[in-house]
Amino acid sequence: MTRLDTIRRYYDGCSTGDIELMRGTLTDDVVHYFLAPNPGSAPVRGREHLARYWRKVHRVIDARWIVDHIVEGADEAVIEWSMFWRPEGTPERVVTRGAEWFVFSGGLISEIRSYYQQRERSTELDGFGYAERGYSVPARESSTVHSGQEDYRA
Template identity: 70%
Template structure:
């Protein structure tokens, strides 16, 4: 299984609030770091804690994550992603775009996630970037 496959399984678990699916991808000592000043920017430590964290988030904001691009090395991967969500859990869906750096244990489970994004109550994208033309996920498709 590739690192991208593992990340996509992890995101499927995040999107569906499936704790067991997330746990199957996470090392028990995983640490997830967030870019300040997002809400709740303290690191989340431990597989159980991280899976429960995302289960709660998915329910609060009706979130769905998609991997748009991935570069892989032997024990790490860097991705660009899109999170489709609803501020406050209701209303019009928006897109937040970001990047994450993952590291992996020898058994293929995720040991560290470093997230780079700013969560706003409106769509956040690179200005002028041709998302559709490059095959990225969009609100329209």
């Protein structure tokens, strides 16, 4: 399995609240760091805690993450992602754009450093051609590298 495959599985688990799917991508001692002052910006430590954290987030804001772009190294990968979600009390979804640095150990994610600012409105690069470059957009919550609907059944 490639690093991209592992990251897609991780995000598909986050997007559906599937704890088992997330567990299968993480080391026991994984640490996820967040950019302050986002909601819940304290680091989340441990496979079980991180998986349950994302299940709760998914339930609260109906979040769906899509990998838009990846650059890979030996035991690391950096991605750009889009999170489509619903701010509390609103029927409309917004998109938050961000980037994350993943560190791998034994083929599993051991560290995530997350860079984004979550606002209750869409946040993205001004003037960047997301659709033209194959990134996900509000009318299409998928990208050229991540459909967001992978089938992991054996």
